Amino acid sequence: MKADPRGVLTGTHFMDGDHACCEGALAAGSRFAAGYPITPSTEVVERFASRVPTVGGTFIQMEDELAASITLQGAVWAGAKAFTVTSGPGFSLMMEHIGYAAMTETPCVFVDVQRGGPSTGLPTLPAQADMMQARWGSHGDYEIIALCPNSPQECFDLTIKAFNLAEEFRVPVMFMMDECVGHMTEKVVIPPADQIEVVPRRHTHKSVDEYLPYATNGDMVPEMAHAGEGYNFHVTGLTHDEHGYPNMTLPTQDKLVRRLQNKILHAVDRIAMFEEEQLEGADVVVVSYGITSRVAQRAIEAARKQGLRVGKLRLITAWPFPEKKIRDLAANVKAFVVPELNLGQMVREVERTAAGQAKTFAVSHAGGGVHNPEDILKVIVEASRWRTA
């Protein structure tokens, strides 16, 4: 279906990534946000608080992130498309409710504008050090989807995508911005509403008697009902059967948890988005995401000027990790170079997936700024000289 034009600010704008993310949420049809202020993410909800009463909807500033991250889920079960926005310390507080959303299959979006950590760390400065937390932060086995924009334009476009994926798979989607992308101001083009594709809720068409809240069809994603529609359904974070009733037996646990994983893992190819450049015949592939992909671009171009054959793979989807893409490349290249604003997170996935077929080089950075392109270049040069023993 197409976007509701009332929420779409069609035109060419000059805005930062935080504001573009808010406009993306409105264009995607979100009319509910719950938040708690935290630098450098607050501008997203500040704009939402200003815009939403003019398009019909609710913003509520909650007493903490624990509350914000579950209030939005209440709103979803009442029919809303909803999201929350935070940064590292708040993201840490939200972990239990990411697990609740995964377990109850509540479609929603968590925006994390990453800053330097651990703890209070560097509130106003960038990092990409929440990437593993986004994937593994809540207890138990589950899968989420995580997207990484690298420009204000993508903050708009991919926020819509994040909501669409949340609805398609009934899963919490992590929108992994960073302080640079959030506070960077660039041109953002917002298309007319009839050019924006929006995925509706997987609302059941079954009758009250026929409806089983957690029965699934071929793609393993159950249909939803909302409170107040007469379905009298039950939702719990306990291990549950197709009725949604608690059922703490081993077969039920096995069936449920595997389905929660497989509904995402079986669709990796459909979910995976990346930008690629000169991968054909490359000796070295630079794998990056978010703001670091723009710094890496400069290093890649400098390396090519030196005559090195360097390809670029920018991860737009970080989770589920596009293993097949890396595995295919690993068979044909000497090495991967993975710069990121952390001391080694997504590089572990690259190395694991390459499985020794190609050497993996990290270019780590503790956060607080972006890489010096020279540092990435040095590793590209080193990688291109790599000879397998």
Add this chain to the structure above:
Amino acid sequence: MADSLNTDILNPVVNPVEAFLRSDRMPHIWCPGCGIGTTVNSFARALIESKIDLGSLALVSGIGCTGRVAGYVKLDSFHTTHGRAIPFATGLKLANPKLNVVVYSGDGDLSAIGGNHLIHAARRNIDLKVICVNNLIYAMTGGQTAPTTPDHSTTSTNPYGVFEPSFNLPHLVEAAGAVYVARWTTFHVRQLSRSISEAFQKKGFSFIEVISPCPTLYQRRNKLGDGLDAMKYYKEKSKVRHGAPTNEVGLTMTGEIIVGKFVDRDRPDYQTMMRTQYAESLGERFVEQAEMVCS
């Protein structure tokens, strides 16, 4: 005469409460002598009396013994995370103001881990009906000290006696802004039912505390007898004092239990205040929230 028997509430052929329960989930997990089932009975009777539209009713629980209520009522029901029933319920209510939203949870869930949400929801006057079953202890996890555990009682985490002061919940929520505050015990089933019905007539944050026995952990460890002994205690030591100043209704281990309706006042609820403010500040630019069903 069989027909008249069916409609006779005193001698029903079918318990009228059964219609509100997920009988396919029985038997429940509560211990013999536990008071939670009694409160559910009073709740169901309040639904009958207040003729509330069940289709518009959603019930939200947290974690703990009382948290299991959500799993046994035949309503749209949500068993959420520990302490977070109130913020989940807030999201439900704000996204669909037509819903009647009940929060049904225990003292530990609502006043310890969820204490911050309790006071802020009362401050905002979110239109929620909160039923707090207070068994004075963490029961599901095996009898640990709760913020409501009376002084000098013994728990598994205060084996030498509780020495920290306990919360007086009616006083707390009144101070935070609740528009309706009442307390009963599980001995007062009809009064409790009436209070729940009354709360459904209020718009705003309503809080009903129900003192309820935990024979397995609290009663036994403190040598207070079984469920029946708790009923005797509630009967003998309860004093009905409607309108009692809430700073005078704190609980002790064996003393008087002041029950009754303590607070019944009116002030605009959150959504009314929100709409008024938006209309005032935005004038014609204000757009009322439409139905949010995004199907």
